[in-house]
Amino acid sequence: MEWWKKAVVYQIYPMSFKDSNGDGMGDLGGVLEKVDYLKKLGVDIVWMTPIYESPMDDNGYDISDYYKINPLFGTMEQFEQLLDALHERGIRLIMDLVVNHTSDEHEWFRQARKDKSSKYHDYYIWKDRPITDQQSFFSGSVWEYNEETEEYYYHLFSRRQPDLNWDNPEVRKEVYKLINWWLDKGIDGFRMDVIDLIGKIPEESIMYGEKSHKYLQEMYRECFEGREAFTVGETSFATPVSAPLYSDKERKELTMVFGFEHLGLEEVKGNGKWDLKPLDVNELKQVFLVWQKALHEKGWNSLFWSNHDQPRIVSRMGNDTVYRKESAKMLGMILHGMQGTPYIYQGEEIGMTNVKFALEDYKDVETINMVKEKQEAGWSMEKIMKGIYAKGRDNARTPIQWNAGKNAGFSEHEPWIGINPNYKEINVEEAIKDEDSIFHFYQKLIRLRKEYEIISTGDFELLFEEDRRFFAYKRQADDRTLVVIANFTGESVVCDCTDEITFKEGRVLLSNYDRNSVEKIMSLRPYEAVMYYM
Template sequence: MTKTWWKEAVIYQIYPRSFKDSNGDGIGDLAGIIEKLDYLAQLGVDILWLSPIYQSPNDDNGYDISDYRAIMTEFGDLATFERMLAAIHERGMKLMLDLVVNHSSDEHRWFQESRKSKDNPYRDYYFWRPEKPVSWPSFFGGEAWEYDAATGEYYLHLFSKKQPDLNWENPKLREEVYDMMRFWLDKGVDGFRMDVIPFISKRLEWPAVDWSDFPKIVEEVYANGPRLHEFLQEMHREVLSHYPITTVGEAPGVPPSLANTYVGEDRQELDMIFHFGHMFLDWGPGGKFDLTTWDLRDFKRVFNEWYAALGETGWVSIFLDNHDFPRLVSRWGNDGEYRIPSAKLLAILLLSQRGTPSIYQGTEIGMTNVAFPSIEDYRDIETLNTWREAQEKGADLEQLLAAIHQQGRDNVRTPVQWDDTPHAGFTTAPAPWIKVNPNYPHINAAAVLADPNSIFYFYQQLLSFRKAHLTWVYGEYVMLDNNDTRLYAYRRWDENGDFYFFLNFSDEDFHGLPGPALTQMSLVMGNYPDTQTAYLRPWEARVYEVEGRRSEVGNRR
């Protein structure tokens, strides 16, 4: 396996709107990010991935871009961007921008021209049809084909109707995208995270779909289109190969069997992808608000399948939450009585997988989901559209609100909780763009920085340990017990170390650890302040190293 810097790095995702407001308008901005760079350097992360910062009308909080070469007015300007980039580099970190090129905003100049007439030079920058060719569901509710009265035709939008899909079949469109990428790379940007990149090649026969099984539609129809890899290889040849950068593709709908077609070392496409197999385990056929219960055995199965498929030639970026999914500790852990130990357990899991870890803002302080009492408190277009459709259908709104509390995207978009002052120190405005989670008085950055046993310092220690022990990056990986519903046990080893991981995913004690006798191993890390060898306590995680290969780093808790 080829060793390289981006495999050994750790990504930290910033959602700028909710990170830090510097000017008192209630909206996070680039200057606010600059204010907190020393905090991020102290944590020890390597790559800062910023969700979109480009000019946007914010129908989907920046994922609807109206000008790819301008900074969103609310966030700052190009001069502030360049100052931020320099400050990031001065601290030894790198910057990764979000590349959103499956769709644009309907307020982008290209679409404004495209909709003027059927013979406009920009018409084929998008997908227009005189009749709706098929009934496809949009990710944000409703139909994916929208009628436009100006020319009497329909355009495609897999997301919001204000996010028309770009037509990658058009070589002029592709060159526009490549030129825009060069614009940012020439400024010194260190890479791109590519939004829903498997969707850029469309199945132009427009196959019919069964609306009742949305995950199947994503995998079999929306993703992995016929010219996708041709487009990615062209992008690599024309742009990516000319810069010392890294790329990660968001890859919903990509099964393990296709992973190496994106990231195989001989493919000349992407460096790594975010895989999503585990992120749909608690979704029913109706999508994210069709709740079901996830099982740890399925979680382990997904990771086994991906590692087996990738082999020695492919690479992934590992994530357990991001701007689209619930808070890590609320979804996979216990955000009540065992919030701190379960958050630390999940930190060990995240940072010891075979892939480049991605930490979402606020995870390092143990932020949780929020249960706003009223739909009026929510801002996410997906949530609001789903609510409106449910109202129209006479659905059970109380049940839907409970599902929103678990799965809604605003769970991870409430402002970062910096301290216990009003609005958690995020803003001095009378009100932020979205309410702060009311638990901020006791869950905030100032509190964890004052506590040497906090989640923050546990992440810091883990990041340092991972850098010093590349067995956690490149070592072999094997699951020790695939069928247990509470214990996640695995081994990482190579010529430099041999580590055993035991994670109790439950509120109960766990007895009976697999692997070599514990007397043959030394404890190097755990998430409880004291240790005993008989059993694992609720949400207890331990890392052992086989005797004779013991690390010189002491116990960490």
């Protein structure tokens, strides 16, 4: 079995992880200080979001030099120290690869925008006029006027993030060169930002297509063949049909991809991420069922609730007040019991929650653009703020709460973004001291994945399919069965398992309450979850 099938990934957003030099911004020195914490948690891979040179228009996802470390985060020497420190502890490091677009301050674009005859002009996508009415993901048209050449360039994200022209073989050569440079430095792979978009057709507003697969296969041949590298693609448009194409090892594209279908279920369909409706738990269960079935023996799943672009899961789908610990553990068990590679986003392991800042305290470019756009569309400020509180990306970007001291132990200086006021109760120091904490529960989930092969190999069957109170499933491999039963409500409920499970002698592997056995008819407490092996 490939090593990564039993691995767990921890995502670090360096700006908000730990500040070591007192400037209010998290940095590489801060990560270096906490490598033993990562080892204690038990993770196998660290995914580092972008630390390259960047003007930080989109918090580092706008890269101006792929070969340099942003001075905000430290130096290349510190990066190499960190890489060595992780490797010494048996932890691999993957970097974020952002090659759908660059910063408008990248030297390629500087040359491209001032001279049509420059070879770099064709590194980007240009038209004499806006040829579609397509809107960017960050609001406004995808076409931006450039005075120097009297043309429009294409950008799917911020206007300061011009899209690369992947149809140009010279662009692809440059990308493969930088990938190999980092791999030769000793990193263990990449998380690839919006990588399904490299095969877009701007003329038709088509976001992805067969070209994405063609380019990824070429990338594999030029960069990854013969290496034990780990690659995960952010593929927002992937479906249960296309995801196996990316991750089927015979096709030689990627190790796995992220599917996002489960994270759009509270949105009013067709209205974008900010227009909200209540979550239907049965819809959530069906999405996981389809993805588990689609990739079983045909690819590999990435399992995640949270990342730097998503709100905190305990606030989103759990109860972040009365039953914060119980519901955070319940959500962790549901995810970690499935087939795939789990991803833990920093702070998830201690149950960090969403925030409610004043509007002027939000930093994210997407949020700032949205406010203007929705005000012009006639939305009330109450509705706008409700959307921000629920879905704003800054929910995930508040600093890690290390302790109850000044600035939550994140920095001696005022942090670049506000700290969640609940840091005195919710912090790493408290979580490590408390044997019943979410942190210790996550430690156990990580250990179980390594100890029980069925978690990596077993097939998947949904239980209580029509009952919105439960999220429950069965994993089967040979003559072994693993069952996860979770109460997805804040009420005590009676669970009649008679028709769902054929019981054999077994044992409770893990529960978020004090439970030693599973009965055919049992009462489940609010957000109670139990993993049973027989």
